[in-house]
Amino acid sequence: MSLRTVTVMRYIVPLREGGSLPALVEADDGFKYVLKFRGAGHGVKMLISELMSGQIASRLGLQLPELVFAYLDDDFGKSEGDEEIQDLLKASEGLNLGMHFLSGALPYEPSVKIDPLLASKIVWFDAFTTNVDRTVKNPNLLLWHRELWLIDNGDSFYFHHSWKDFEKHALSPFSYSKDHVLLPQATMLDEADAFAHAVLSDDFFGEIVRLIPDDWLHWKGTSASPDEIREVYFAFLKTRFAHSSTFVNAAKNDR
Incomplete structure (x- = not known):
């Protein structure tokens, strides 16, 4: 990677x-x-x-x-x-x-119908990464070459702004799913969850955290080393993935 x-x-x-x-x-x-x-x-x-x-x-x-x-x-x-x-x-x-930069891309409008499995995968993805910013007001989705593209995922993993109780956040049902712009079309959340478990793994999460540059892992307010910070991110991903049914069921109830 x-x-x-x-x-x-x-x-x-x-x-x-x-x-x-x-x-x-x-x-x-x-x-x-x-x-x-x-x-x-x-x-x-x-x-x-x-x-x-x-x-x-x-x-x-x-x-x-x-x-x-x-x-x-x-x-x-x-x-x-x-x-x-x-x-x-x-x-x-x-x-x-x-x-x-996607030149000529158009902002997504909630009235546009998309494939229900795709909608479900995006809702699953945002609930897994705890992305609070994919709402009707601010979808952060573009239409480019007749395909749906995701942008602006910077409001995910919000637990790291306080950098405590990562286990609690990892196990949360993610209440923001109720505001997700694609939730009304996400009728295949169980299928999206099964797909995610077929393609994601703990080994993959390990690759992700190793990709984070050391230069981004020297933070004020913590004496943790870059590798120690990576370990927390890895533990969050691993724990949340193992308990994906928690946020999937919450999203289904919100629908």
């Missing part, structure tokens, strides 16, 4: 609809990316959420733009005129996370 690494060459425009102030940038491979900054909002924890969620979504066969590690040079923001953006760029020097 690996991600490509690109170097950001040009800052194009801020995407201010995102609370973390992502931006459209161009990298040295000639492609455009939506860049999530380590210096914004929830910092590297948001990047970790995007990274881990992205790997899980891909293994489940869900469509999401390619993720890349995106390096921001020390001098990158010095020519930026906007002070807020300049401060963000300065605080984000080093390794960030980019998501391939």
